[in-house]
Amino acid sequence: MVFELKRIVRPKIYNLEPYRCARDDFTEGILLDANENAHGPTPVELSKSNLHRYPDPHQLEFKTAMTKYRNKTSSYINDPTVRPLTADNLCLGVGSDESIDAIIRACCVPGKEKILVLPPTYSMYSVCANINDIEVVQCPLTISDGSFQMDTEAVLTILKNDPLIKLVFVTSPGNPTGAKIKTCLIEKVLQNWDNGLVVVDEAYVDFCGGSTAPLVTKYPSLVTLQTLSKSFGLAGIRLGMTYATAELARILNAMKAPYNISSLASEYALKAVQEDNLKKMEATSKVINEEKMRLLKELTSLDYVDDQYVGGLDANFLLIRINGGDNALARKLYYQLATQSGVVVRFRGNELGCSGCLRITVGTHEENTHLIKYFKETLYKLAKEQLK
Known part of the structure; x- marks a missing residue:
């Protein structure tokens, strides 16, 4: 089985010549080539910044630092079958959503070809x-045992019987499941299907480790998506990463x-991958994981909360x-927590295998303590009313 990208990507896109912009050739000197305003930014407080100039279109310094970190960890x-990542393996987007859209446009012929998703999962793939x-085909995760793992046999059967499917989107760790998909299951699909790309969305991977990103040098049909929004705490700069061949x-x-990628996004992204800040990210992720276990213990000890969490603990x-x-009680709890206690969680009861479920982001120690207090008070009040 030989994978050929030329068979997967739409011909006009495969042969696409990139737009050549002014900053491809020169970045220094008296820059009179890009029709910028040489007098500087209009806001007075930004007069000493460089925001009147277009940003770096390539971000090679960031890409090099980011791939160095993924190689190191x-x-x-x-x-020996996995070569080190380089800047050439990386494409940056405005959040992972731009990357998702680009991959779909690159590979799927509108009105004809399809993608495969594994619900419950991130809804932007379908959007x-x-x-x-592009038609969306579904193959549910395994929900009977509560593991929310990929059913590889079912996935491979669907792919074998439908050659119009060009992309498989795997969220790992899952959203809303919080469960990391076993890498061996992803590799099994990669080893037995060569008619498209397997796209692994790893927005939460730094909370559990084990990224598939290095494997893009081994499996040419693998694409791994990551973001600075979660573990790096930079949701506001909207920077997503696509690792690929x-x-x-x-x-x-x-x-x-x-x-x-704007100049401001590029600036903060580069700062984030400096050695001291990478250590801070790792330390913060550790604290979040510790708080997650505290929340789990406190919440699952309450009456009217199942003592077994749903999915995984990987995000x-x-x-x-x-x-x-x-679902009725969960929805009321979600609404009253937000409107009466100022604690906003997410109702996920309409997702496959998630009836009666709330998704709760791990906050600071103080925020979590506040949540526990009002969660208990509100839940017990609603349950008492329901029993009347």
Whole structure:
């Protein structure tokens, strides 16, 4: 079985020549080539900044630092079949959502081809597919045992029987499940299917480790998505990362807008991957995981909360079930926590296998303590009213 990217990517996109912008050639000197305003930014407080100039279109310094970190923390460091990542393996987007949309546009012919998703999962895959007139096929995660793992046999059967499917989206750790998909299951699909790409969305991977990103050098049909929004705490700069073969990264970089990453986003992203800040990210992730276990213990000890959490403990949130799957009680609890106690969680009871479930992001120690107090008070009050 030989994977050929040229068979997967739409011909006009595979052969796309990237837009050449002014900053591709020169970045210093008297810059009179990009029709910028040489007098500087209009807001007085920004007069000493460089925001009147277009941003770096390539972000090579950030890409190099980011791939160096993923190589350093890789569990495949001694595997000769996995080569080190380089900047050539990376494409940056405005959040992972831009990357999702780009991959769908690159590979799927509108009105004809399809993607496969594994519910319950992140809804933007389907949103982007619908926008691009791409059909969405579903293969549910394993919910009977509460593991929310990928059913590889079912996935491979669907892929074998439907050659129009070009992309498989795997969220790991899952949202809203919080469960990391076993890498061996992802590899099984990669080893037995060559008609498209397997896209692994790892927004929460730094809370559990074991990224698949290094494996893009081993499996040419693997794409791994990551973001600075979660563990790095930079949701506001909207920066997502796509790890892929150098061949696919070239195509995705050719598709993107010339200056899609702003100067401010680029500046803060680069600061985030300096050694001291990487250590801070790791330390913060550790604290969040410790607080997650405190929340889990406190909340599952309450009456009307199932004593077994739902899904996994691999992200920065918990998925807990109220009263054996009581959607009405869970929805009331969600609403009253937000409107009466100022504590906002997410009702997920309409997702497959998540009846009666609330998704609770792990906050600071003080926020979590506040949550525990009002969660108990509100839940017991509502349960008492329900029993009348």
